[in-house]
Amino acid sequence: MFLTNVLNESDCQPIKKSYDQWYTFMDKNVEFWLPDSELHTKNHCARVLLLALLIGHQKGLSHEEKDTLGMAAAFHDSRRLNDGVDKGHGIRAAEYYKDFCREHELPYDVQTYYITSYHDQDDSFGLSEITNSPVVRERGVLLYKIFKDADALDRFRLGPNALNVNMLRTEEAHRLVDFAKDLLQKSNETNS
Template sequence: MFLSTILDKPVCQPIKKPYERWYTFMEKNVEFWLPDSEWHTKAHCARVLLLALLIGHQKGLSEEEKDALGMAAVFHDSRRHDDGIDKGHGSRAAAYYKEYCREHGLSYDAQTYYITYYHDQDDSLGLSEIAKSSDLSEQAVLLYQIFKDADALDRFRLGPDGLDENFLRTEEARQLVDFAKDLLQKSNETNA
């Protein structure tokens, strides 16, 4: 299992089972348009998944809310055309998520859709669109912020200065910066 040494750490025990469930789901079911990507791989999505679940647990989210984060993590970079900014890959991934749910009889979650859709956009747009939606509760804003932080925490894969900690939205994410660096290092060792 990917990241099994990290998952054995006490901090990960509360989210180990949901992580393993979502990781297995991604490996078996989610098709990536850019499978040979240098930066936006299933390994990246797995790290974002772990970080999102950790922050979600620390925030005391419900299992359903953590599942929304898990689903967003496994789909969020699945429809990239390239490793650049690729504005719009979030909307393509959200459409893929929605279609996947329809085709496979899975329950569709509007929060997951919006998180995935706007994760590649500026917060002002993402938060504005979430606020406008009658399908979403105020809690969707927190889920969006947690997901954006989890994705940002894996920016160390882009280099030692890949993350500007000043842009993190939650205190829990700020507390996980060193953990995220270690997670990337362990991930690279596993894939080496």
């Protein structure tokens, strides 16, 4: 299991079972269009998954809300065409998620769809779309912010100064900056 060394730490124990479930689901089921990418791999998605679940746990999210974050993490970068900005990969991944649910007779969650769709957009647009959607539940904005922060915290893979901490949306994400740096280092050691 990827990140086993990190999951055995006490801070991760409350989310270990959920992480294992979602990582296994992603590893066995989600197809990535850029499997040889250096930046947008299953390993990146696994770190985003761990960070999203940690923030969600610290915020006291329900099991269902953490599942929304887990599914979004599994699919969010699966439909990238390149390692650049690639605006639009979010909606492609969201459509893949929707089709996957239909084809495999899995429950479809509209919040997962919206988070995945807009994770690659500026907050002004993403938050506007989520806020104005009649189908997204009240906590959809919070889930979006948590997911965006989890994805942002893994920007250290792009370089030591790639994360602008002033752009983080949640207090919990601010407290996880050093953890995210350490997480990347430990995941690189695991892959060496």
